[in-house]
Amino acid sequence: MAKEGSKLSSIYRRFKPHLLMALAQFGYTFLYFITEASFNHGMNPHVYITYRHIVGGLVTFPFAYFLERKVRPKLTLALFVELFILSLLGVGLSLNMYFASLRYTSPTFIASVVNTIASLTFIIAVVLRMEVLDFRNPRGIAKVLGTLVSLAGVMTMTLYKGPIMKSLWDPLIHIQGNTTIHENWLKGSILTVASCVTWSIWYIMQAITLKRYPAQLSLTTWMSFIGAAQSAVFTVCVEHSRAAWTIGFNIDLWSTVYAGVVCSGLIIFVQLWCTEEKGPVFVTMFNPLSTVLVAVLAYFVLGEKLYMGSILGGAIVIVGLYLLLWGKEGDQEAQVKSQEESYSARDLQGGHKTQIITSAEELQRAEP
Template sequence: MGCMPTAAMLLVQIGFAGMNLLSKMALDNGMSPYVLIAYRSLMAAVFLAPFAFCFERNMWVMMNKKVFFQIFLSSSLGMTVSELLFFVGFKSTSPTVACAIGNMVPALTFAIAAALKMEAVRLGTHAGQAKVAGTLVCIGGSMIMPFYKGPLLRIWASPVHWRYAEQTTAAAAAAGSHSSSGLGDVLIILSCVAWAVWLIMQNKTSENFSAPYTSTTIMSLVVGVECAGVSAAVDRSLSAWSLGLGIRLYSVLYMGVVGWGITFAVMTWCIQVRGPLFVSMFSPVVLVVVAILGWAVLDEQLHLGSAIGSVLIVGGLYMVLWGKRREAKLDGNAEHDVKNGDGSSSNAKTGDTDPPPV
């Protein structure tokens, strides 16, 4: 097994980075965000359906009205809202900023779960303090991005700019699609809140129906149909659904097959092998990959506020993850001592004294 999970998660982050950049280029090319989401979701459903049939058809007997309603509700209130907010906001911001803001999801999930008393805070321990402090740092970093741009960072030009990407970005800038008001950043922050709510709802759904391929296929279909309805209400022109043979088609195919289908399957395998904490630790990697590719391919420019916010978000994310890992370790030690008849664990008393890693 060795390094396979690590290599797999690195490839997953590269896959996410490619999806981020291609979708940005499709939006800059004039593609409707509602159409993009609809195509991506329906393509993902088609890709994942065979996996659901091969690996989970024996579990379909557990599907009842309650489970289907839970899946439908989490799809509508979580995934659809989150996707719409993200891609509408994505039109007015950069891929690097969008990725940086997306890293605040674990902290938001903790904050919402703690408010609903689904997550223990434990302010008397270093682990609990790290989770709370990390959450505040993440939120603070995300607030810097829309409200403080700062001076432009002077970075040497990349020699490998993709000509088509340059033309697309220039056309978008000429059309005025990139707003400096920070509205795009605010919409992506709201998208992260909706995604955190979806994670909490999905955790409850998984307890009743533990079939990730089947549930994701259904959710993708729901999101695709709902976004198609939104697109029809906003723009009834059939030309909005035209993909052609350019970047729109490439983006939809990549996002549906790689960005949602393959990456989901690989992440599911990694969670089974190494656990969810291991998978979540790789979240900031996509920010680095997108920043490098955005600079190299799209000639993306970064401001001081974006750099400061990115550092704070990534730092806060690791504080939250460290706190979660520390609590899991302490809970495991306490459970081990109870099973062995030792009610006073020295580890449980003194083990929570190490500071978070810098």
């Protein structure tokens, strides 16, 4: 029984990041639809981002303050500038462009294009030498092949629609105001792609910042408050109506609270922890899961149109990204093996040192 418990505990520790990132994608899936309903109800996306991160910061602040008092580094001017840029990439730029694009496209389209983040992050990580490529190893080839295949899948979803899948039944839920969306796929596509680029850089920078500021809760709180301030400044510049800042006891409030507590608070903390444990590329590999969930819910529950190109492209993306995941697992195995060899060599060196000291002592004692 003890051996089985130890084995299960070891399996859990190994796959804990996988489980957490899978749960995070479930949280993001619901976010797509609740924000779409809120925007269709009249919520300004930039005001939404501001309020969302204020809520997220208020939720994580007490935990960060009390739980990380001993591990939180001192905040210097250089570190604050780094946090400011990190917040700008992850909130001020990427989220404002991302949610603005939701007005012109659809949740399924955005969830599909977001899958490019993993490939973009991998490419940037390789350029910065944060990822190692070994073409002599099958897992190294799998990482490159997976990146290319996933990009091909995204291009398929974006450029090829194909026949429409017939709806099996009437929509179970009708999103209020769904008919008022003004589609502008070109503008929406540009905004979505731009947000993906900034998001990829944000993931890479997280890994760099965590080395200097290894306090995930505090970092989550800082990004929420700084990002909220940046978004507020941007909103004041583009939105001059005071009425836009007023939200009632309706879907606007619920979407803001959900996004702030779950997405800007809990999920960002989980992502930071997984980034520190497994790296930025690993975190972005799980985006295809939300793509599948969004497409399924949009088709079966909301009655949204589903094209054959989305199904085909989604399947290609998932195959490519999990080829990349298999290649990444090889890095982990190599790292564990290297650590074991290092520990073994250190133990041997320590043993030799002990023998030498003992021999010297014996010689001293033998001298007259």
